[in-house]
Amino acid sequence: MFPALSSYDALVYNLGYLVPYVMQGIFTERRLWVHVWLRLHPDPGAVRFFGRMRRKYGSGCFWVRVGLRSSLVVLDRDAVRRVLELSPDTYQSGSFKREGMRVFMPKAVTISRGEAWRDRRRFNEAVLEFHRSRHRYAARFLSVVQEEVELASRASLLSWDDFDRLFETITRRIVFGDVARDDTEVLGLLRRMMAQANWLIRPRRSRYFDPFYARVRRYLDAAEPCSLAALARQVPATELTAVEQQIPHWLFAMWQTLGINTARALALIVAHRDVEREVRREMAGGCPTASEGIDGLALLGGCVQEAMRLFPTTPLLFRETTVPDVLEGAAVPARSPVLIPNSFNHRDRERVAIADAFCPAWWLSGEREPLFNHLGGGAQVCAGRSLLLFLAKAVLAALLSRRRYTLVRPALSPARPIPYAFNYLRARFEASPIEADENRDTLQRIHR
Ligand code: HEM
Numbered sequence: 001m002f003p004a005l006s007s008y009d010a011l012v013y014n015l016g017y018l019v020p021y022v023m024q025g026i027f028t029e030r031r032l033w034v035h036v037w038l039r040l041h042p043d044p045g046a047v048r049f050f051g052r053m054r055r056k057y058g059s060g061c062f063w064v065r066v067g068l069r070s071s072l073v074v075l076d077r078d079a080v081r082r083v084l085e086l087s088p089d090t091y092q093s094g095s096f097k098r099e100g101m102r103v104f105m106p107k108a109v110t111i112s113r114g115e116a117w118r119d120r121r122r123f124n125e126a127v128l129e130f131h132r133s134r135h136r137y138a139a140r141f142l143s144v145v146q147e148e149v150e151l152a153s154r155a156s157l158l159s160w161d162d163f164d165r166l167f168e169t170i171t172r173r174i175v176f177g178d179v180a181r182d183d184t185e186v187l188g189l190l191r192r193m194m195a196q197a198n199w200l201i202r203p204r205r206s207r208y209f210d211p212f213y214a215r216v217r218r219y220l221d222a223a224e225p226c227s228l229a230a231l232a233r234q235v236p237a238t239e240l241t242a243v244e245q246q247i248p249h250w251l252f253a254m255w256q257t258l259g260i261n262t263a264r265a266l267a268l269i270v271a272h273r274d275v276e277r278e279v280r281r282e283m284a285g286g287c288p289t290a291s292e293g294i295d296g297l298a299l300l301g302g303c304v305q306e307a308m309r310l311f312p313t314t315p316l317l318f319r320e321t322t323v324p325d326v327l328e329g330a331a332v333p334a335r336s337p338v339l340i341p342n343s344f345n346h347r348d349r350e351r352v353a354i355a356d357a358f359c360p361a362w363w364l365s366g367e368r369e370p371l372f373n374h375l376g377g378g379a380q381v382c383a384g385r386s387l388l389l390f391l392a393k394a395v396l397a398a399l400l401s402r403r404r405y406t407l408v409r410p411a412l413s414p415a416r417p418i419p420y421a422f423n424y425l426r427a428r429f430e431a432s433p434i435e436a437d438e439n440r441d442t443l444q445r446i447h448r
Helices: 007-023 031-040 047-057 077-085 095-102 114-128 138-155 160-175 184-197 209-221 228-234 243-271 273-285 291-295 298-310 360-364 385-402 434-447
Strands: 061-066 069-074 091-093 316-321 325-327 330-332 337-341 403-409 428-433
Touching: 007 031, 007 047, 007 061, 047 061, 069 077, 077 325, 077 337, 091 095, 095 316, 114 228, 114 243, 138 160, 138 291, 138 385, 160 184, 160 228, 160 243, 160 385, 184 209, 184 243, 209 228, 209 243, 228 243, 243 273, 243 298, 243 385, 243 403, 243 428, 273 298, 273 385, 291 385, 298 360, 298 385, 385 403, 428 434
Parallel strands: 069 337
Antiparallel strands: 061 069, 091 316, 316 337, 325 330, 403 428
16 A cells, blocks of 8 residues: 555645646636745745655655545656556546536547547547657648747847737737637637636636637637648547537647746747757757758757656646556555646656756657656557647757857856746746857857
C-alpha cells in the first residue's frame, strides 16, 4: 500500500498549493490571482514540497486527502508511464476537468473515453495531422504568421497583451480562415464559458453556449480553403465525433496555451545570449521563410520544448481510475483521483540532470524522459503536438529575424537556476534593430 500524508501535511498541500492553483483558474487565467500567487509564493509548483514528502514518506507515490476524497500523487517514473499509457480507458480525465469542460465542450476528446474517445482522437489526429511534422497547409499557416508578426511588430510587440492579441488573430485565421480575422466575439464567448468553468459551482449549460456554437457552425458551413475548418469537413467523421465540439480545444490551445509558451520561449532565448547566437546561426543556415525551413529549425524547437518543460502550462495532470489497478505492486481502487505533478517531475534534481537549467540541446540528443509530460503522454498525448511546434517556431523565427529583443522583466539570468515560475502576464521586452546590434557585436569582437 502507498503511504498517506498526515492530516497536517495534507492541509499544507491543500491550502498552500492546491487552493492557490485552482484560484488562478484551471481553464482560463484569473489575472489578479496569477499576479498575487506568482509574486508571493516561493514554490508555486510544489517542487520543494513534493521532494520533502518523498523523503519523509519514503515513496514515489502517496495518498493525500483533497476535500472528502483521497487522491494518489504519482511521482514514480514507471507509475507515471503506466497511468498515461492506460489513459483514458483505465485512467480517464479527472472529475474537475470533466465537469468544467462540460460547460463549454461536453463532447471534447480530452474528457472522452472508450469508443467515443477513439473516434474523436482519430478525427483530431486527421485534422491536426498529428503524424506529420509539417501540416499540408503549413505554407499557408506560415504566411499567416509572417503577415501577423509583421503587422504586430510595426506597432509594438513588447508585452503579454501584444502577444495575446497576436495569437488571437493567428488562431482565428488558421482555424476558420481570413473571414474570421477580426471576429473578436467568437473567442470572447469561449473565454466567458471557460471563466464559468473555473468555478466550483457552474451553470449546467452556459448561456454563451448556443451563440458560440452558432458562430462555429457558420464558419464550418462556409469553410475557407486551407483552414482547419475546411479540413474538418473533409476528414471522415461519424455521429460520435461531434465535429464542432472538437474545435474549442484547437482555439484555446492555439491562442492561450501556445501564446504563453511562445512568449516564455522568447524570454528564455533572449535571456541566454549564447543560445540566441546559436538559434540565429541555425536560422541563417536554413530558410526560415519557407515551411520546410521552419521544420528544420531543430534547436529553436528545443527552446520551445524547454519553455514548456520548465514552466508547464499543465502543471498537474488530473486522472481518475475507472476500474481498480495495480501500480508498482500497490492496489489503486476504482474511482481514485490521480495527480501527476509535472511541475515537480520536470524539476526534480534527484532524477533530472537538466532540472533547473535551460538546455534546448537536450532535445536534439534523442534522449527521452518519461517524466517530461508538458504535452501529456501515452495515448492521450497532445494531438496538436506537431502543429504547435511548427507554429511556435514560425512565430519565433519571424520575430527574431525582424528585431533583437531584450527581456526587461520578469528577470531570468543565465548565471542562476531557472526560477520555478515565470509570470508571463508581466512579461516585457525591448526591441532594437538587428543591424545596429550586430554591428555592435562585431565591434566588440574586434576590440577584444
Ligand atoms: C504549447 C501549446 C500546447 C501545450 C503545452 C499543450 C499541452 C497539452 C497537454 C498537456 C495535453 C494532455 C492533457 C491531459 O492528458 O490531461 C494536451 C492534449 C491535447 N491537445 Fe494540446 N497543447 C498545446 C497546443 C495544442 C494545440 C495548438 C492543439 C490543437 C490545435 C492541441 C490539441 C490537443 C488535443 C485535441 C488534446 C487532447 C488529446 C486527447 O485527449 O486524446 N494542443 N495538450
